[in-house]
Amino acid sequence: xxxxxxxxxxxxxxxxxxxxxxxxxxxxxxxxxxxxxxxxxxxxxxxxxxxxxxxxxxxxxxxxxxxxxxxxxxxxxxxxxxxxxxxxxxxxxxxxxxxxxxxxxxxxxxxxxxxxxxxxxxxxxxxxxxxxxxxxxxxxxxxxxxxx
Amino acid sequence: xxxxxxxxxxxxxxxxxxxxxxxxxxxxxxxxxxxxxxxxxxxxxxxxxxxxxxxxxxxxxxxxxxxxxxxxxxxxxxxxxxxxxxxxxxxxxxxxxxxxxxxxxxxxxxxxxxxxxxxxxxxxxxxxxxxxxxxxxxxxxxxxxxxxxxxxxx
Numbered sequence: 407x408x409x410x411x412x413x414x415x416x417x418x419x420x421x422x423x424x425x426x427x428x429x430x431x432x433x434x435x436x437x438x439x440x441x442x443x444x445x446x447x448x449x450x451x452x453x454x455x456x457x458x459x460x461x462x463x464x465x466x467x468x469x470x471x472x473x474x475x476x477x478x479x480x481x482x483x484x485x486x487x488x489x490x491x492x493x494x495x496x497x498x499x500x501x502x503x504x505x506x507x508x509x510x511x512x513x514x515x516x517x518x519x520x521x522x523x524x525x526x527x528x529x530x531x532x533x534x535x536x537x538x539x540x541x542x543x544x545x546x547x548x549x550x551x552x553x554x
Numbered sequence: 555x556x557x558x559x560x561x562x563x564x565x566x567x568x569x570x571x572x573x574x575x576x577x578x579x580x581x582x583x584x585x586x587x588x589x590x591x592x593x594x595x596x597x598x599x600x601x602x603x604x605x606x607x608x609x610x611x612x613x614x615x616x617x618x619x620x621x622x623x624x625x626x627x628x629x630x631x632x633x634x635x636x637x638x639x640x641x642x643x644x645x646x647x648x649x650x651x652x653x654x655x656x657x658x659x660x661x662x663x664x665x666x667x668x669x670x671x672x673x674x675x676x677x678x679x680x681x682x683x684x685x686x687x688x689x690x691x692x693x694x695x696x697x698x699x700x701x702x703x704x705x706x707x708x
Contacts, residue, residue: 415610415612418609418610419609419610419611419612420607420609421607421608421609422571422607422608422609424593424596424597424600424608425593426576426578426579426589426593427575427576428577428608429575430575440575444573444574444575447573448573454613455612455613456610456611456612456613457610457611457612457613458569458570458610458611458704459570459571459573459608459609459610459611460567460568460569460570460571460608460704461564461567461568461571461599461605461607461608462605462606462607462608462609462611462704463564463567463568463604463605463606463705463707464603464604464605464606465705465707467602467603467604468556468604468707470705470707474653474664476659488700488701491700491701492700492701495706496705497701498701498702498703498704498705499701499702500699500700500701500702501624501696501697501698501699501700502696502697502698502700503624503694503695503696503697504694504695504697505692505694507659509700510624510694511700511701514705536658538656538658538659540653540654540659540664541653541654542651542652542653543651543652543653543654544634544638544651544652545650545651546638546639546641546642546650546651546652547641547642547647547648547649547650548648548649549648549649550611550648552612552614552619552648552668553645
């Protein structure tokens with residue numbers, strides 16, 4: 407990645423201008439045409455640097471409920487438990503971590519009732535007795551941009 | 555509230571923006587709307603806070619951040635405000651949230667710390683501990699990403 411790519415990535419992370427031809431607008435700032443910008447983005451996707459270029463929504467504003475769940479999964483059952491959890495579309499992040507609570511995942515649903523229902527179902531199917539349910543009480547910082 | 559036309563646009567935006575000269579025209583054509591209507595509705599999502607932005611999400615390993623640690627901190631309730639603000643001021647901290655405690659779990663502040671390696675994450679945590687005076691903390695390093703995707707709302 408050269409400095410041109412890094413600068414483009416920083417700008418892409420902070421957001422595209424909401425105009426008919428956003429890639430043309432990005433190109434003009436660096437005296438390139440929109441084809442050049444589109445090619446760079448495609449290349450950065452192929453190189454697995456850009457995961458997604460699209461809308462970044464605020465699930466809470468959209469009326470969705472979410473929480474963070476931790477499970478104490480037996481080490482020999484991790485893959486099995488992860489497969490069950492990952493099968494839920496409301497699970498967006500799931501990490502194996504160094505702790506006796508070893509599986510940490512986020513769960514999102516359209517309502518508190520549906521969140522609770524999905525959680526109970528996951529706990530029953532995975533058969534892991536010990537869990538933590540840790541919904542966000544206050545957000546001090548939320549920044550998914552990486553300064554390159 | 556969102557109507558069916560809003561939801562149809564969100565279905566497009568929660569995936570990947572078409573990599574074409576006029577991406578919103580592509581979406582508009584697919585939904586039998588005008589480009590003007592699509593842009594207008596997206597502007598309204600932004601104004602109402604439903605949409606933060608239209609932008610890129612990176613694979614952070616490839617962007618040079620190979621290690622991530624979930625820092626969990628035991629902060630006295632009357633210090634949460636002060637400590638949360640200090641933690642948020644660290645550029646290596648991407649998220650800082652307050653969460654409930656339980657008899658099994660005494661940690662109420664969570665920070666996601668990113669670094670080039672484990673040692674760098676540990677140094678950041680030490681600096682946070684020093685600056686906030688919070689001594690009771692743990693770093694839960696990620697061993698494996700089991701799933702990471704974006705939410706499909708509709």
